[in-house]
Amino acid sequence: MTEISFSELSMNPYEKIGKEWMLCTAGTEGNYNTMTCSWGHLGSLWNLPTAICYVRPQRHTKAFIDREETYTLCFFPEEHKKALGYLGSHSGRDGDKVAAAGLTPVHEDGYTYFAEASLVLVCRTLYQAPLKEEFFRDQAVMDKNYPGRDFHDLYIGQIEKVLVSE
Ligand SMILES: Cc1cc2nc3c(=O)[nH]c(=O)nc-3n(C[C@H](O)[C@H](O)[C@H](O)COP(=O)(O)O)c2cc1C
Numbered sequence: 001m002t003e004i005s006f007s008e009l010s011m012n013p014y015e016k017i018g019k020e021w022m023l024c025t026a027g028t029e030g031n032y033n034t035m036t037c038s039w040g041h042l043g044s045l046w047n048l049p050t051a052i053c054y055v056r057p058q059r060h061t062k063a064f065i066d067r068e069e070t071y072t073l074c075f076f077p078e079e080h081k082k083a084l085g086y087l088g089s090h091s092g093r094d095g096d097k098v099a100a101a102g103l104t105p106v107h108e109d110g111y112t113y114f115a116e117a118s119l120v121l122v123c124r125t126l127y128q129a130p131l132k133e134e135f136f137r138d139q140a141v142m143d144k145n146y147p148g149r150d151f152h153d154l155y156i157g158q159i160e161k162v163l164v165s166e
Pocket of ligand 1 (some may be wrong): 091
């Protein structure tokens with residue numbers, strides 16, 4: 001993979017995250033976990049290139065993101081969409097789902113990404129907070145997305161590295 005600057009990145013985040021999906025991964029060799037995410041943001045905050053991902057409390061991956069300084073967001077060519085579907089419907093609690101999905105983890109400097117990815121954002125968590133019932137200003141959005149009141153934690157990460165496939 002080749003490193004580029006965030007300014008060189010050109011994409012539609014709504015399509016890329018919402019429609020193509022991404023993997024959010026934290027941890028290192030022998031002790032990492034990953035999950036599919038289709039909710040997130042990319043942009044500018046505190047004069048830094050930043051990404052936000054949203055993780056429900058019951059996800060196994062959450063403990064890894066909570067524990068580690070960095071997490072990665074990986075985007076893939078269309079041919080790997082089935083693998084993302086698998087990783088978004090199986091838990092790392094129940095076995096080696098990455099092997100089952102056929103992806104190849106690459107472990108580097110305290111974070112993990114996947115060899116098949118076309119784009120990797122290495123993010124250092126700057127801020128973490130749970131969404132809260134009392135702060136919703138649209139009751140219908142809350143009721144629709146949180147019938148079990150299992151509110152996501154959001155993780156604002158500084159994008160420290162952007163890697164693209166060669
Ligand atoms: C297309 C798709 C998008 C998803 N997006 C999110 C998301 O943004 N946040 C989240 O908490 N879970 C999301 N999930 C659910 C997790 O990926 C799923 O529960 C996964 O199995 C969790 O794995 P884990 O228990 O190993 O962490 C999504 C699932 C799919 C299939």
